[in-house]
Amino acid sequence: xxxxxxxxxxxxxxxxxxxxxxxxxxxxxxxxxxxxxxxxxxxxxxxxxxxxxxxxxxxxxxxxxxxxxxxxxxxxxxxxxxxxxxxxxxxxxxxxxxxxxxxxxxxxxxxxxxxxxxxxxxxxxxxxxxxxxxxxxxxxxxxxxxxxxxxxxxxxxxxxxxxxxxxxxxxxxxxxxxxxxxxxxxxxxxxxxxxxxxxxxxxxxxxxxxxxxxxxxxxxxxxxxxxxxxxxxxxxxxxxxxxxxxxxxxxxxxxxxxxxxxxxxxxxxxxxxxxxxxxxxxxxxxxxxxxxxxxxxxxxxxxxxxxxxxxxxxxxxxxxxxxxxxxxxxxxxxxxxxxxxxxxxxxxxxxxxxxxx
Ligand code: DAH
Numbered sequence: 142x143x144x145x146x147x148x149x150x151x152x153x154x155x156x157x158x159x160x161x162x163x164x165x166x167x168x169x170x171x172x173x174x175x176x177x178x179x180x181x182x183x184x185x186x187x188x189x190x191x192x193x194x195x196x197x198x199x200x201x202x203x204x205x206x207x208x209x210x211x212x213x214x215x216x217x218x219x220x221x222x223x224x225x226x227x228x229x230x231x232x233x234x235x236x237x238x239x240x241x242x243x244x245x246x247x248x249x250x251x252x253x254x255x256x257x258x259x260x261x262x263x264x265x266x267x268x269x270x271x272x273x274x275x276x277x278x279x280x281x282x283x284x285x286x287x288x289x290x291x292x293x294x295x296x297x298x299x300x301x302x303x304x305x306x307x308x309x310x311x312x313x314x315x316x317x318x319x320x321x322x323x324x325x326x327x328x329x330x331x332x333x334x335x336x337x338x339x340x341x342x343x344x345x346x347x348x349x350x351x352x353x354x355x356x357x358x359x360x361x362x363x364x365x366x367x368x369x370x371x372x373x374x375x376x377x378x379x380x381x382x383x384x385x386x387x388x389x390x391x392x393x394x395x396x397x398x399x400x401x402x403x404x405x406x407x408x409x410x411x412x413x414x415x416x417x418x419x420x421x422x423x424x425x426x427x428x429x430x431x432x433x434x435x436x437x438x439x440x441x442x443x444x445x446x447x448x449x450x451x452x453x454x455x456x457x458x459x460x461x462x463x464x465x466x467x468x469x470x471x472x473x474x475x476x477x478x479x480x481x482x483x484x485x486x487x488x489x490x491x492x493x494x495x496x497x498x
Pocket of ligand 1: 329407
């Protein structure tokens, strides 16, 4: 660093300032040192500033030439200062990049997109088929009264049909002792709730979660979904039931499907049936087929004409109104459709399973 001199500036003294300033600048490695350098040459008391100030003491002719040289020196120092700062910054960036092993050319990791659960998808698919036929979609409570889950469905207390549903009772004591609470064992309780709240014509499907006091295995879960259906109006017959469910089976499983009805018993319908489709895996041949277990038929739902006692229970005129109801398990439908061999996969939260849908 050159001290400000009291002597009048000369071309040599200016060159000398530039030479030593530039030599010094090249050796500086950080921004603080560079700033000190700037202060000592170009600052208010800097040596080049002192030269510029003392120009006034020179003769006119000399002032022109020395002045021009001094101004040029200032521009040179400022330019090189800027270069040095840029160099130090780039250097620091490179060093930190190699220290943190940041490979800026590495492609980013794609963000995982969520998706709908397979049960949600199949429930929506089922509902959409019925919506296209003019049904509305309603939901109901998962914690239900004995009254709706059983009584209103023609399953009084002590009736052996109660054994068809292994029930999870709530720890709730009603003072009157009447209103026992439970986790609904099916979505059928919404039949009475819907009929109580409106007049025919009624066409609804009821998707929702159900619960049973049940040991789990490949075909049983203690919680699962059901889609219930109900149509009530004037002049509804078993032919309407058949036509509606036939249409549903073909939309879900393919246009070429055949269906079969057999008698079955559910206390809230009369007559009651179960519906099977001809096996789409073996086309009904049944020979060594795992899906239909050699029978050629796959059972997909229960159904029937709404029992007059159920209609009476909600105050409907059974001379005027008739209806049909049906109920199915969406997980079972998905298992058949996608060849899933264990219902427990649905709720085990294993991404390897869930990602396939
Ligand atoms: N709720 C019955 C069950 O959980 C299924 C069912 C069968 C619903 C026949 C119906 C029906 O509406 O008509 O097993």
